[in-house]
Amino acid sequence: MQVLLTSDQLEKAISELALCLESAHPDLGAVIFAGIQQGGAVLGARIIEQIQQRNPAQKVQYGQLDITFYRDDIRKEIIAPDTMNMPFNIENKTVVLIDDVLFTGRTIKAALDTLLDYGRPQKVELCVLVDRKEHRQFPIQADYVGKQVETSKTDKVKLINGEVVLIPGQSI
Amino acid sequence: MQLSTRHLLGIKDLNPEDISLILSTAEQFKEVLQRPVKKVPSLREVTIVNLFYENSTRTRFSFELAEKRLSADTLNFAASTSSAAKGETLLDTVNNILSMKVDMVVMRHSASGAPHFLSQHIPAAIINAGDGINEHPTQALLDAFSIQEKTGSLKGRKVAIIGDIMHSRVAQSNIFLLNKMGAEVTVCGPPTLIPKYIAQALGVNVSYNLKETLSWCDVANVLRIQLERQNQVLFSSLREYSLAYGINRRLLDSLQKEIVIMHPGPINRGVELDSDVADSGQSIILQQVENGVAVRMAVLYLLSGRKTAGN
Numbered sequence: 477m478q479v480l481l482t483s484d485q486l487e488k489a490i491s492e493l494a495l496c497l498e499s500a501h502p503d504l505g506a507v508i509f510a511g512i513q514q515g516g517a518v519l520g521a522r523i524i525e526q527i528q529q530r531n532p533a534q535k536v537q538y539g540q541l542d543i544t545f546y547r548d549d550i551r552k553e554i555i556a557p558d559t560m561n562m563p564f565n566i567e568n569k570t571v572v573l574i575d576d577v578l579f580t581g582r583t584i585k586a587a588l589d590t591l592l593d594y595g596r597p598q599k600v601e602l603c604v605l606v607d608r609k610e611h612r613q614f615p616i617q618a619d620y621v622g623k624q625v626e627t628s629k630t631d632k633v634k635l636i637n638g639e640v641v642l643i644p645g646q647s648i
Numbered sequence: 649m650q651l652s653t654r655h656l657l658g659i660k661d662l663n664p665e666d667i668s669l670i671l672s673t674a675e676q677f678k679e680v681l682q683r684p685v686k687k688v689p690s691l692r693e694v695t696i697v698n699l700f701y702e703n704s705t706r707t708r709f710s711f712e713l714a715e716k717r718l719s720a721d722t723l724n725f726a727a728s729t730s731s732a733a734k735g736e737t738l739l740d741t742v743n744n745i746l747s748m749k750v751d752m753v754v755m756r757h758s759a760s761g762a763p764h765f766l767s768q769h770i771p772a773a774i775i776n777a778g779d780g781i782n783e784h785p786t787q788a789l790l791d792a793f794s795i796q797e798k799t800g801s802l803k804g805r806k807v808a809i810i811g812d813i814m815h816s817r818v819a820q821s822n823i824f825l826l827n828k829m830g831a832e833v834t835v836c837g838p839p840t841l842i843p844k845y846i847a848q849a850l851g852v853n854v855s856y857n858l859k860e861t862l863s864w865c866d867v868a869n870v871l872r873i874q875l876e877r878q879n880q881v882l883f884s885s886l887r888e889y890s891l892a893y894g895i896n897r898r899l900l901d902s903l904q905k906e907i908v909i910m911h912p913g914p915i916n917r918g919v920e921l922d923s924d925v926a927d928s929g930q931s932i933i934l935q936q937v938e939n940g941v942a943v944r945m946a947v948l949y950l951l952s953g954r955k956t957a958g959n
Contacts, residue, residue: 542676545688545949554953556649556669557676593685 480606480625480633481640489622490519493603494526496620497572504534507570508597512587513542513558515576515635519605523574537564541573546586567595577633578604578621581614606633606640651950655767655774658783659824667829671793673946674939680717681942691720694952697745699755700777701727701738701762706913706937707777707786711754714944720952723750738762742770752952755779760817773951781815781877787912788821790943792829794936795867798908803830808861810836810893811871811920814843815878818912819871823850836861837893840882841873858893863903869910870895870920886919896922906930913937 481489501507504527511520517540524538544550544557573587584602591600603620608627623640627633630645651666659667680688696715700708708724715722723745727733732741742753752773755763760780767774778784796802807826813819813835826833827850834853835842847854855861862868873889883889895909909921909931917923926933 544676545680545690550690554650554950556950557673560676560679589689593683593687595684 478642478644479639480642481623483638485623486605486635486638486640489605490522491526493605493620493622494523497523497603498527498530500620501570501572504531504536507537507572508564508566509536509538509572509574510541510562510587510591511538512573512575512583513540513544513560516574517541518635519576520574523603539564541587541590543583543586543590546589548582548586562594565595566591566597568598570599570601571597572601572603572620574603576604576635577606577608578602578616578618579608579611579633581612581616584616585614608633650953654951655763655776656785656947656951657763657767657774657776659785659788659821659828660783662785662825662828664828667789667792667825670789670943670946670950671796673950674789674793674943677717677945677949678939678942680945681938687717687719689719690949691715691718691952694718694751695721695723695749696752696754696948697723697725697750698777699725699742699745699753699757701732701755701757702778704756704777706940707756707784710937710940711775711777711786711944711948714941714948717941718945718948720752720948738766739769742766746770746772752948775947775951778817780817781820781874782817783821783824784817784912785821786940786944786947787818788825789947790936790940791818791822791869791910791912792825793939793943794910794932795831795908797935797939798932799866802826805831805867806834806865807831808834808836808865808868809871810858810861810868810895812841812873813837813846813871814841814882815874816871818869820850822869823852827851834861834864838883838889858895859899859902862895862899862907865907867908867910868895869912871912872914872916872920886916890919894918894920894922895925897924897928900925900930908932910936 509524511517524536528536539562542558542560544555601619604618605622607618607621607624609624611629632643649669652663653661698711754775754777756777757779760782762779763774763776776785809819809822823833834855836855839856911933915921915926
C-alpha cells in the first residue's frame with residue numbers, strides 16, 4: 477500500500493481545489509456544484525464548506541448526484557441506490573461535477589446522463605481529487621485536478637483514514 | 649445488497665431486510681418521478697410481459713408505467729383477448745411468450761398459487777400482481793411505503809385492516825408485511841368475513857366492533873367487499889354491511905384523534921367508505937396510487953439482476 481496523499485497533503489489539495497473553483501466562478505449564484513455519490517459527495521461537502529465560509533453572503537448551491545440507475549454495468553450486479561439530492565434548476569446554469577477519483581471515465585459518463593435528465597445546463601465542468609490519467613475508456617478529462625497519479629490498471633485508489641492510498645492490484 | 653429471492657411471489661417469502669431494501673430503493677425512484685425527465689435507463693435491455701388473467705386498472709397501469717419509467721420493453725396480455733380464451737393452458741401461453749425472449753413476468757391470476765406454479769416451470773423472474781385470495785405483495789409494499797411516508801415508521805404502528813378479510817389477498821400480504829416490520833395489526837369486520845383461526849395463525853388481533861378498532865388504530869386500511877369471490881350469503885345486504893362497518897365522517901369525528909385512511913381501490917363509495925371520508929385530507933388513497941409506481945419500479949429493478957437461462 478502506497479500513500480499518494482497524506483492527510484496534510486489531502487487537506488492542502490482540497491483547499492487548492494476550493495480556491496480554484498472559487499476564482500473560476502466569481503458569480504457563485506450561477507453555479508451548481510454536484511458531488512457524485514459516495515466518495516465525490518463527501519469530498520464535495522469539504523470543498524463547498526471552504527467556499528461557503530469565505531462567501532457567507534452567498535448560499536453556495538451544492539447537491540448530491542447518485543448514478544446507480546445510469547451505470548452501464550448494471551446487469552452484472554444490482555446495486556442499491558444512494559440518495560439523490562438535486563433540488564436546483566440547472567437549466568442554463570454551469571454545473572461542476574465533483575468526484576474523488578477519475579479512472580475510466582464511465583462514472584462521469586453516467587453522471588452526465590443523470591444530470592441531463594434534470595435539464596439542459598449551459599456548461600458542465602469536472603473537478604476531481606485524483607486523476608488516473610492513463611486509463612481512460614471515454615474521451616473525458618477533468619477541468620480541476622488535485623493530483624495526477626500514475627497507476628496500473630488493476631490498482632485501486634482509495635481514501636482510507638483521511639489519506640489517499642494506492643492499493644496495488646494483482647500483476648498478471 | 650441484494651434481495652434474498654429470485655421472484656416476488658409473496659411477502660411470506662421475504663425477510664425484513666428485503667422489505668427495507670425495496671422500500672429504501674422505492675424512495676429513490678420516487679425522487680426520479682419528480683424530475684423533469686421521469687425515466688431512467690436501468691432496464692433498457694429487459695423485456696417484461698404483463699400477464700393479466702383477471703381484471704385490473706390500477707395495478708396493470710402501475711406496473712406498465714413502472715416498466716416504462718425504467719426503460720424496459722413491455723408486452724401486455726389480457727386473458728379475455730388472448731388464446732387463453734381458445735383453451736390454451738397457462739404454461740403453454742407463458743412458454744410461447746418466453747420463447748420470444750422475455751426476461752420477466754408480471755402475473756395476476758384468479759387461482760391462488762398460479763405464480764408459484766409458474767416459478768417451478770419457467771426460468772424468468774416472476775412478480776405476483778395478485779393471485780386469487782392468497783397474496784398481492786406489491787400492494788402491501790406500497791401500503792407500507794405510504795404508511796412510512798405519512799407517519800414516519802412502521803415499527804410500533806397500530807394498523808387496522810377493515811372489511812372482507814376472508815377473501816382479501818391485500819389483507820394477507822399486509823398482515824405478513826406489517827408483522828415482519830414490527831407493526832401491530834387488528835383485523836375488523838363481520839365474523840363471517842374473518843377467517844376463524846386468523847388470530848392464532850397470523851398473530852393479529854380480531855375485532856368485530858368498528859368504533860373500538862378505529863379508536864385503537866393509527867392507520868385504517870379499508871377493504872372492498874369482494875363480491876366476485878363470494879359464492880354464499882355472508883351478510884344480508886350491502887346496506888346492512890355499510891351500517892355496521894362503513895366509515896363515515898360522523899364516526900371519524902367522534903374519535904379522539906385523527907387517523908390515516910387507506911384503501912387499495914377500487915372503492916365502493918357509500919359501502920365501506922363515504923365520499924366525505926375518501927376525499928378528505930385524512931385519506932392517503934391517491935398517494936398510495938402514486939407510490940405504487942415507485943414501489944413497483946424498485947421491485948422490478950431489484951429482481952432484474954439475474955438474466956434468464958440462455959441469455
